[in-house]
Amino acid sequence: MSRAALPRESVGYPFAVGESGCGVLSQLRVLCFGLRKESTWLRSIPWLGPIRTALLIARVQTPHRFRTKRQFWAYCGLALETRSSADYQIVNGQLQRRSKPVFIRGLNLNHNHELKNLFKSAATTASGSRGVLGSFYQNLLLKGMKPELARLTLARKIAAITLHIWKKGEPFDADYLKLHAA
Numbered sequence: 001m002s003r004a005a006l007p008r009e010s011v012g013y014p015f016a017v018g019e020s021g022c023g024v025l026s027q028l029r030v031l032c033f034g035l036r037k038e039s040t041w042l043r044s045i046p047w048l049g050p051i052r053t054a055l056l057i058a059r060v061q062t063p064h065r066f067r068t069k070r071q072f073w074a075y076c077g078l079a080l081e082t083r084s085s086a087d088y089q090i091v092n093g094q095l096q097r098r099s100k101p102v103f104i105r106g107l108n109l110n111h112n113h114e115l116k117n118l119f120k121s122a123a124t125t126a127s128g129s130r131g132v133l134g135s136f137y138q139n140l141l142l143k144g145m146k147p148e149l150a151r152l153t154l155a156r157k158i159a160a161i162t163l164h165i166w167k168k169g170e171p172f173d174a175d176y177l178k179l180h181a182a
Contacts, residue, residue: 075112
């Protein structure tokens with residue numbers, strides 16, 4: 001199998017190209033696509049092809065480890081890290097909560113790096129393409145969101161849809177991209 005014959009999504013994954021690339025891809029097909037029916041559901045998500053799906057199944061193994069999408073985001077490195085200090089003050093001898101905002105310190109550091117790369121690369125690819133995910137990204141930009149935050153939002157949306165589809169056992173539907181309260 002030549003490099004040109006590999007799927008477009010394999011470009012960022014060194015294990016898929018090279019001398020052992022053909023063997024790895026054939027093993028992925030046998031293990032994930034011959035035996036596991038959930039790979040069919042996951043591959044119905046735009047920009048989650050055979051390699052990303054196989055990597056996702058290998059790393060997560062079961063979606064039932066995560067009760068909510070926020071737990072899955074934290075595992076994938078897409079959750080926000082917040083810090084607060086001096087939350088309370090003494091006023092007139094009474095303890096009162098201060099009304100200062102929580103500090104957002106970025107994304108969480110303890111995560112699975114391969115899954116973060118998987119979802120962020122899928123979001124980056126989808127953001128520059130046509131289709132439902134590309135239009136979702138463009139709508140975020142039209143609302144005034146910064147491009148890097150829009151890509152993160154798209155990556156979180158893809159992760160949430162992936163978890164939902166994997167748990168429910170149903171193919172992708174474009175209605176999953178409707179904005180809900182997060």
